[in-house]
Amino acid sequence: MIYPWQTTAWQQLAAQRHTLPHALLLLGKSGSGRVAFARHLAATLLCEDVQPDFSPCGQCPSCHLLAQNSHPDLCELTPEIPEGDNVARKLLQIKVDAVRELLDFAHLSSHRGGRRVVLLHPAESLNLQAANALLKVLEEPPPQVVFVLVGHNKDTLLPTIKSRCRQFALPAPDAEEALAYLQANHVDNAPALLAFHGGTPLFEHNPATDALRAELLPLLAEPRLLGLLDYAARFDREKLPLATFLDWLGKWLLDIGLAQRQLPPCYYPDAAADLAKLGARTEPMHLFALVERINLLAPYGRHTLNVKMQAEDLLIDYLHFWQHKRSPA
Numbered sequence: 001m002i003y004p005w006q007t008t009a010w011q012q013l014a015a016q017r018h019t020l021p022h023a024l025l026l027l028g029k030s031g032s033g034r035v036a037f038a039r040h041l042a043a044t045l046l047c048e049d050v051q052p053d054f055s056p057c058g059q060c061p062s063c064h065l066l067a068q069n070s071h072p073d074l075c076e077l078t079p080e081i082p083e084g085d086n087v088a089r090k091l092l093q094i095k096v097d098a099v100r101e102l103l104d105f106a107h108l109s110s111h112r113g114g115r116r117v118v119l120l121h122p123a124e125s126l127n128l129q130a131a132n133a134l135l136k137v138l139e140e141p142p143p144q145v146v147f148v149l150v151g152h153n154k155d156t157l158l159p160t161i162k163s164r165c166r167q168f169a170l171p172a173p174d175a176e177e178a179l180a181y182l183q184a185n186h187v188d189n190a191p192a193l194l195a196f197h198g199g200t201p202l203f204e205h206n207p208a209t210d211a212l213r214a215e216l217l218p219l220l221a222e223p224r225l226l227g228l229l230d231y232a233a234r235f236d237r238e239k240l241p242l243a244t245f246l247d248w249l250g251k252w253l254l255d256i257g258l259a260q261r262q263l264p265p266c267y268y269p270d271a272a273a274d275l276a277k278l279g280a281r282t283e284p285m286h287l288f289a290l291v292e293r294i295n296l297l298a299p300y301g302r303h304t305l306n307v308k309m310q311a312e313d314l315l316i317d318y319l320h321f322w323q324h325k326r327s328p329a
């Protein structure tokens with residue numbers, strides 16, 4: 001299935017049905033339903049009785065095999081989940097061995113006599129070696145094999161991979177569509193959650209994590225050393241990756257930046273009053289230094305460094321930022 005906001009994109013793709021290339025790169029924001037769209041496309045490419053609107057029929061042997069997750073002509077490649085506990089704190093990658101297996105798959109002949117489809121997502125998780133291995137098969141694609149890659153609209157993919165795929169942009173829903181979707185799915189506190197997730201409605205919904213984030217906000221509005229240190233310890237106990245903490249704090253700082261320019265918050269609309277006060281009392285230059293600290297830590301967001309210590313350091317820096325009152329103009 002595709003989401004309501006993808007209907008036009010699907011029609012655009014359907015218009016290209018007779019000239020589809022051997023490799024497509026679907027680009028869209030995470031949380032906007034891009035993988036669902038890619039799976040729908042894979043189903044159509046494999047379907048033995050494609051409907052006039054380019055949808056899979058849902059009835060043929062291929063569609064039945066897909067519904068059972070056992071279609072021999074589909075290979076879906078996603079990052080390997082590392083073994084052991086604390087998976088959230090590990091970097092997820094698609095490695096070269098997985099791509100080699102995929103190449104073996106691509107060179108087999110079709111079980112059902114039609115196309116074979118390789119679905120790979122997210123394309124950014126290919127490590128360099130894996131991307132180079134994939135590049136070879138994209139340069140000399142076996143007949144009747146279609147590669148569907150899903151990626152983010154950022155320059156995190158090798159240009160050589162991009163240039164060998166036809167790029168196709170997928171839309172995110174507008175604010176109204178996204179809110180309607182969440183409300184139809186009975187998500188509590190939908191407007192605040194939607195704002196926090198940058199307007200894309202298909203986020204992972206974890207009430208305990210959301211509650212932990214909500215507890216951080218009053219501490220950031222009125223920071224006190226002991227409260228901050230206690231919070232860093234609690235965050236660490238939840239075994240969440242540093243990337244999550246950087247995301248929460250980074251978005252708060254962006255909202256302070258907006259408040260310094262007398263603009264409304266983007267990510268934490270419910271904290272607008274606190275943010276306005278912070279915007280009035282803090283210096284843009286000090287804010288910039290703190291944002292820079294977060295940017296420098298971003299590449300380590302999923303490494304197994306000491307999350308508690310990093311979170312403490314950042315919160316202490318935040319306290320100093322808050323204590324530096326804006327100098328009188």
Ligand SMILES: [Zn+2]
Pocket residue numbers: 046047048049050056057058059060061062063
């Ligand atoms: Zn079918």
